[in-house]
Amino acid sequence: xxxxxxxxxxxxxxxxxxxxxxxxxxxxxxxxxxxxxxxxxxxxxxxxxxxxxxxxxxxxxxxxxxxxxxxxxxxxxxxxxxxxxxxxxxxxxxxxxxxxxxxxxxxxxxxxxxxxxxxxxxxxxxxxxxxxxxxxxxxxxxxxxxxxxxxxxxxxxxxxxxxxxxxxxxxxxxxxxxxxxxxxxxxxxxxxxxxxxxxxxxxxxxxxxxxxxxxxxxxxxxxxxxxxxxxxxxxxxxxxxxxxxxxxxxxxxxxxxxxxxxxxxxxxxxxxxxxxxxxx
Numbered sequence: 001x002x003x004x005x006x007x008x009x010x011x012x013x014x015x016x017x018x019x020x021x022x023x024x025x026x027x028x029x030x031x032x033x034x035x036x037x038x039x040x041x042x043x044x045x046x047x048x049x050x051x052x053x054x055x056x057x058x059x060x061x062x063x064x065x066x067x068x069x070x071x072x073x074x075x076x077x078x079x080x081x082x083x084x085x086x087x088x089x090x091x092x093x094x095x096x097x098x099x100x101x102x103x104x105x106x107x108x109x110x111x112x113x114x115x116x117x118x119x120x121x122x123x124x125x126x127x128x129x130x131x132x133x134x135x136x137x138x139x140x141x142x143x144x145x146x147x148x149x150x151x152x153x154x155x156x157x158x159x160x161x162x163x164x165x166x167x168x169x170x171x172x173x174x175x176x177x178x179x180x181x182x183x184x185x186x187x188x189x190x191x192x193x194x195x196x197x198x199x200x201x202x203x204x205x206x207x208x209x210x211x212x213x214x215x216x217x218x219x220x221x222x223x224x225x226x227x228x229x230x231x232x233x234x235x236x237x238x239x240x241x242x243x244x245x246x247x248x249x250x251x252x253x254x255x256x257x258x259x260x261x262x263x264x265x266x267x268x269x270x271x272x273x274x275x276x277x278x279x280x
Contacts, residue, residue, distance in 0.1 A: 016181040018135045022113075025133065026086055032233035035067035035093040037224065044128050044157050044211055044272070045069030051207070052155030052276050054079050058123040061147060064112045064130025068094025068105075070155075074126060075103040082122075084110035085130070113139045120149040128157040129272070132188035141197035145279060154198070154277040160189035160208070163271030164258055169231070171254055175247045176235040189273040203278040210269040217266050218255035222248060 056078035062071040071083040085091050091107045098105045112134045125148050134140035144154050159165035166186050187193045191206045215221040225232045261267030
């Protein structure tokens with residue numbers, strides 16, 4: 001085998017199998033019950049709808065909507081909202097919230113990397129901690145650019161590598177490593193990377209914000225996230241009892257280190273990047 005052939009084979013072997021990874025991710029996000037945690041993040045959807053200047057009558061797409069935080073925020077502003085996710089159970093949770101408020105939203109099972117809509121169908125697209133987890137970031141960004149009209153906006157809330165969620169994923173990865181070669185979802189929390197993903201003609205406006213995790217204690221947070229948050233739920237399930245105890249201890253240590261709430265409660269600031277991309 002020539003050196004060029006060897007290099008080609010090695011490169012192919014190093015490339016992650018994105019289709020398989022996506023299938024595993026879908027199972028991960030369907031595990032537990034993300035809606036239990038998702039509802040606590042509603043303020044992020046409200047802030048994002050304001051930042052993206054969502055207006056009454058606009059056609060708005062929520063991508064990787066989960067249980068519908070950005071969906072609700074846009075619908076409350078009388079936009080015509082289509083809420084999408086590739087986990088049907090989460091859309092059902094969002095639909096129940098919409099029904100409870102007497103709002104009108106269309107729900108559709110859809111993959112962020114293959115959106116089933118014509119080009120330029122929407123005035124704006126939103127995603128709160130959703131599209132950032134698509135394994136093929138360039139493809140997901142390309143789909144957002146395609147379905148939003150020229151002059152429209154893409155509003156994103158993405159965790160940052162330097163924030164609490166970045167630290168959380170590092171702790172979990174030390175116990176259950178991610179697939180080799182897979183880029184970190186935290187790349188979506190970098191302004192320069194967003195400019196690369198959406199292209200030189202797009203205008204990117206960002207603000208760094210903190211979401212405050214408010215729980216009774218570090219142990220309470222771990223209990224909730226172990227039971228309901230897909231990535232940590234699956235991480236614990238992949239470990240034997242002794243390894244679970246070590247992961248639990250490392251998470252408690254991280255939370256106690258980040259806690260600014262004092263001894264009586266847990267208050268952990270989690271940095272995220274709020275971005276509004278205007279497509280020119």
